[in-house]
Structures are given as C-alpha cells and as structure tokens.
Amino acid sequence: MIQSDYFSKLRADFDDFYYKNLWYKLVTLEENRIKHLHRFWLLFFLLGIALPLFCLWAFGEWMYLVFTEGSSKDIEGLLKLILLIGAVIVSVIGAPIVAYHTDVKDSIIDDFIGFFGSFKHYFFKKIDDNIITQSQLISGFNRHSGDDYFCGTYKDVRMIISEEHLSKKHNKGESTIFEGIIILLDFPKKFNGQTVVLKDWGHFNFLHTTEKKLERIKLEDIIFEKEFEVYGTDQIEARYLLTTAFMERMLLVRNAFKGKKIQFSFFDSKLFIAINTSKDMFEPASLFKSSTDRRPINDVLEQFISVFSIVEFLKLTQQ
Amino acid sequence: MTVIIFALLAIMAVFYFIYVSLIKKKNKVKEASSGIDVQLKKRYDTIPNLLSMASKYMSFEENLLKEITQLRTQAMETSFLKNPKESVKLENKLSSKLKEFNVSVENYPDLKSSQPMVQAMSSLSDVEENIAAARRFYNAAVNDLNNAVEIFPSSLIANMLNIKQAVFFETPENEKQSIQAGDYFK
Structure with a gap:
C-alpha cells in the first residue's frame, strides 16, 4: 500500500465518494449478481459432471488405440481434442463471471476513475x-x-x-x-x-x-x-x-x-x-461476494492509487 | 619458445585493449566538451532576446545588463573544448550574473508577467538544465579518463601516450552550498 499524506487523505475522501456515487449502483447490481451466480452453479454442476465423463471416454479411446492398433499416431489429435473441449467447458462455466464483471464495470468504472480525474x-x-x-x-x-x-x-x-x-x-x-x-x-x-x-x-x-x-x-x-x-x-x-x-x-x-x-x-x-x-x-467485483463488498473495490482503489502515485512521485504535475 | 610467443601476444593484446580504452575515454571527454559548447551556444543565443526585453523596464539595472552583455561576448570568444579552465571561469561568472538578473526581474512585476518574458525565461531555464546535463556528462567522462590515467597498468600506457588528466567542470562554491531557509528569516 502506497503511504503518503496525500494518498491517506485520498483514501479517507474515497469513503464519502463511494457512498455518494458508487454504493447505490452496486446495490442495484446485487439482484443481477445472484442471477449470474445461479447460472454459474448450474453450468458448473452440469459441465462438472460432463467433464469427468468426457475424460473417461477419452482415456478409453486412447487405451483402445494403443492396445488394439499398437499405434500412438492419433494420440496427438486426441489430446488436442481434449484440450479444445476442456477450454470450451471452462469458458462456458466462466461466462457468468465475465458477464457479471462486465455489468459492474459498465455501471461504475467511469464514476470510479472519475474520483481521480x-x-x-x-x-x-x-x-x-x-x-x-x-x-x-x-x-x-x-x-x-x-x-x-x-x-x-x-x-x-x-x-x-x-x-x-x-x-x-x-x-x-x-x-x-x-x-x-x-x-x-x-x-x-x-x-x-x-x-x-x-x-x-x-x-x-x-x-x-x-x-x-x-x-x-x-x-x-x-x-x-x-x-x-x-x-x-x-x-x-x-x-x-x-x-x-x-x-x-x-x-x-x-x-x-x-x-x-x-x-x-x-x-x-x-x-x-x-x-x-x-x-x-x-476488477471491482467478485461474483462470489456481495456486490457491495468493499474488498474488491478497495483493491481497485489501491491499484489506481499505485498508478497515480507515479505521477505524484515523479512530480509531473508540477513541471 | 611457443610459450614466449604466446606470452608476448597476450601482453600485446592487453596493451592494445588498454590503448583502445584510453583513446575511447579521451574522445569521450572531447565529445562531452563539444556538447558543453553546443549548450553554451544556446545560452548565448537566448541572452540578447532576454536583455532587449528587460532593458525597456530595467533602466535602473543598466550596469547589470552591461555586465551580462560583456561576459557573454567574452564567453563566446572562448571555447570550452579549447580552453576549459577559462571557459568554466567565465561561465560561472555569467551564471552568477544571470541569477542576479532573475532576482532583479522579481522587482518588475509588469516585465515578469509579460508573455514574451515568461517564454524567454522558460527557454533560458531549459537551456540551463541542458547545460547542467552536459556538465554531468562531461564530468562523468572526465572521471572515467582520470581514473584510467591514474590507475596501474593503464597509467603506464597513458604516460607513454602523453594522455593527461582532464579538468572537471566545477560549479562555484556558492552554488554547491545548500540553502539554509533559516537565514532568510533572521
């Protein structure tokens, strides 16, 4: 955490700013978050079952290729297929997380950075x-x-x-x-x-x-x-x-x-x-925490402070 | 016999590398000296414009303006590359007079706030920063050369080649002293 009188004051001022400009927007996003969270768990369980089954099938197929045909020629292709399907499953499961993060950013990030400039x-x-x-x-x-x-x-x-x-x-x-x-x-x-x-x-x-x-x-x-x-x-x-x-x-x-x-x-x-x-x-939000949880907001605040501290430390505003 | 030949070759190689390094360092000092001359030339070009604007307002500072003009003319006749000692002496005098000039400008609010003057002062301050940078480069090059000229074994070769230590661009003592804020409140 960047320590300086200027940034300590900025952190203190941010509390006011948060309740005046961001909090009510985040409250309205809570319903949205729960919807995305339900979708996430549903996909997680459905694909969570599908993935091990697919792996079992792929393993059986590989064993068949090795023992019946004694060739590992097609194994590379099979591995590529496993990776591809795995990536698709992960991105499908992750889609609600991405969608929620996008919603939050869409509604608060411009206001958030507006606190600095x-x-x-x-x-x-x-x-x-x-x-x-x-x-x-x-x-x-x-x-x-x-x-x-x-x-x-x-x-x-x-x-x-x-x-x-x-x-x-x-x-x-x-x-x-x-x-x-x-x-x-x-x-x-x-x-x-x-x-x-x-x-x-x-x-x-x-x-x-x-x-x-x-x-x-x-x-x-x-x-x-x-x-x-x-x-x-x-x-x-x-x-x-x-x-x-x-x-x-x-x-x-x-x-x-x-x-x-x-x-x-x-x-x-x-x-x-x-x-x-x-x-x-x-990333000012987490799908697994309440939309008004301050931890992700504080993390982003610190990330912005570190960026703007460069301008302050280098005194680029005073030249 | 082979051992002697290899030993001789090794000695020649070491000699050659030291020689090359010394010549490079000597040339670096020359390069840095011309860098200073280039920056000083920029300063000389800025001064007349500054003085012509100031002369309209600062009739009471006629002596100071004359001194600056004279020092500028003298300094322009000396090259840092050819005569560093003399050039440093004149430049330090000129710097000190320009500082005096800056302080005097404070007494003429109309002059200080006029747009052309603000621009001229800003380019002068930019030029001063460039001179300081050129001086740092020169002093770094001189430090490298002087170390090589003093330290064995390169000192032997430097002596053989008649490469001598170079002079540092020293800042005047009053510029080195840190400002004591308390002195201004006595």
Whole structure:
C-alpha cells in the first residue's frame, strides 16, 4: 500500500465518494449478481459432471488405440481434442463471471476513475503495436490483446492506462512476453531522442537488447544505478531528463512497486511505463461476494492509487 | 619458445585493449566538451532576446545588463573544448550574473508577467538544465579518463601516450552550498 499524506487523505475522501456515487449502483447490481451466480452453479454442476465423463471416454479411446492398433499416431489429435473441449467447458462455466464483471464495470468504472480525474474507460482497447515497439521495452511479440483501457487527464497530465497482454505464438504453443499495465503520459519536457530505463540484471546486463542501437548511459546516482540500467540515443538528453532529483523520484516509484518489474522509456516527448503485474487488474467485483463488498473495490482503489502515485512521485504535475 | 610467443601476444593484446580504452575515454571527454559548447551556444543565443526585453523596464539595472552583455561576448570568444579552465571561469561568472538578473526581474512585476518574458525565461531555464546535463556528462567522462590515467597498468600506457588528466567542470562554491531557509528569516 502506497503511504503518503496525500494518498491517506485520498483514501479517507474515497469513503464519502463511494457512498455518494458508487454504493447505490452496486446495490442495484446485487439482484443481477445472484442471477449470474445461479447460472454459474448450474453450468458448473452440469459441465462438472460432463467433464469427468468426457475424460473417461477419452482415456478409453486412447487405451483402445494403443492396445488394439499398437499405434500412438492419433494420440496427438486426441489430446488436442481434449484440450479444445476442456477450454470450451471452462469458458462456458466462466461466462457468468465475465458477464457479471462486465455489468459492474459498465455501471461504475467511469464514476470510479472519475474520483481521480477526467477519464473514459474502454473495454478491450489496446495501445498501438507501433508505440509498444517504439518504446523498446517489449519486443518479439506477435499476439497482443487489451483488457481495460483508460484515457484522460489526471491533474492536467494527459495519460493512458492500459492493461495489456503480449505474447509470442510459436510451434510449441504460446509464451507470455508481457502481462501488466502500460502507462503512457505526456512528459513536461521536450526532447528528440530516446532514453530507456531498464531493470538492472547485475552480471546479466549484457543480455539487454534494444532494436535501435542505444548507448549505455552511466549515471552518478549509485542507488539508481544498482536498480536500473539506462540506455539512450543522446548522453546529454538522457541527463536532461534524468536529473538527480528525478532519479530519486524514480527510486520512490520503484520502491512503491517492489516485487514488480517496472521499466521506463522516454520518446516523442512522452513517458512510457511498463509494469509487469501478472494478474488481472481493475476488477471491482467478485461474483462470489456481495456486490457491495468493499474488498474488491478497495483493491481497485489501491491499484489506481499505485498508478497515480507515479505521477505524484515523479512530480509531473508540477513541471 | 611457443610459450614466449604466446606470452608476448597476450601482453600485446592487453596493451592494445588498454590503448583502445584510453583513446575511447579521451574522445569521450572531447565529445562531452563539444556538447558543453553546443549548450553554451544556446545560452548565448537566448541572452540578447532576454536583455532587449528587460532593458525597456530595467533602466535602473543598466550596469547589470552591461555586465551580462560583456561576459557573454567574452564567453563566446572562448571555447570550452579549447580552453576549459577559462571557459568554466567565465561561465560561472555569467551564471552568477544571470541569477542576479532573475532576482532583479522579481522587482518588475509588469516585465515578469509579460508573455514574451515568461517564454524567454522558460527557454533560458531549459537551456540551463541542458547545460547542467552536459556538465554531468562531461564530468562523468572526465572521471572515467582520470581514473584510467591514474590507475596501474593503464597509467603506464597513458604516460607513454602523453594522455593527461582532464579538468572537471566545477560549479562555484556558492552554488554547491545548500540553502539554509533559516537565514532568510533572521
């Protein structure tokens, strides 16, 4: 949890905001939740019985193939069929959960983020592939999907907050390259080149690869250098962006996201921040808890606070 | 015999790598020096515009404006790349006068709030930030070179090649001191 006087006050103010703007909407969603919950259990029991039966049939079929024909040629096809049917069953069972989450988001998420600034929420929108590639923080992906996407301003700072999943599909399946939040915001200084701030890998820093040829930039802050490795197109510009005060503020952000990989890229007068969270974010409801349960709401509040703390810690509103 | 040849080759390889590294460090200092010159040039370009706007309002600060103009002319004649010591001396003087100028502007609210002045002050402050960045780059390059020139075995090769330590771009003592808020309330 981010600790600061500003955010403590914000948390206290949120209680009022919650009861004035969100609570009554959540109350009306309770009936809807119960309907979705009943559907979920019904599907769970029906398909829960169907799935083991299907597995038994599949196992019998496999035994037959191995012992009667002595060939395992068709086993791969059978396994693919099992996986496909399994995936269909899981998505059918999960459908009421997704539907309820969508209902809740539809009715409260715009108000929720309105507590912080002027934002618009979009489902499944994503940051352009070219921007992600340009950042030089994430590369080698050929599949890209977005979940929650917020676009707007926080204290006059224009920004996009997007939950993204980037992966690479290859012969043996699919591997995740990035799963987390991408924040793209207007940086208050003008610059022409690119500066990339990557996580320090100690003795393995030589493995850092960037598409463009970027020069290593050695900065004087020892603690900062221990946490990050900086590369850029221009030595002077990198130092113009990463002043000693700004490096200290970036360390505050790093500490606030301890345990998560956070990397920065400055290009096109914008700051691109990639935070690996490896979990589904901004879900203000759970099908299995009352719609007015505060825990999921508080979780989302903390997630927003961590995002906006970056703007506060970096003092981007004051420049 | 083979051992001797291998040993000689190894010594030559080490010598070569140290030589390359020293030359790279020396060139980095040169690159950083020209970086400073580029940023200082930007400062010289900003000053006349600033002074011409100020002269209309700040007739009482005529001496200060003249001093800044003179220092700018002197500083423009010196190149940091060619004469770092002299350039640093002049730049520090000019910086201190520009700070005085900033303080004086506070006494002229009309001037301070005029849009062209706000823009000019903002570009000057941007240029100052760039100069600070260039100075940091230069000092980092100098630090690398000086370490190599002082530490054995590269010190031997530096000596043979007549590569000398470079001068740091020092900030004036009054800029290094931290501000004591209490002093302003005595």
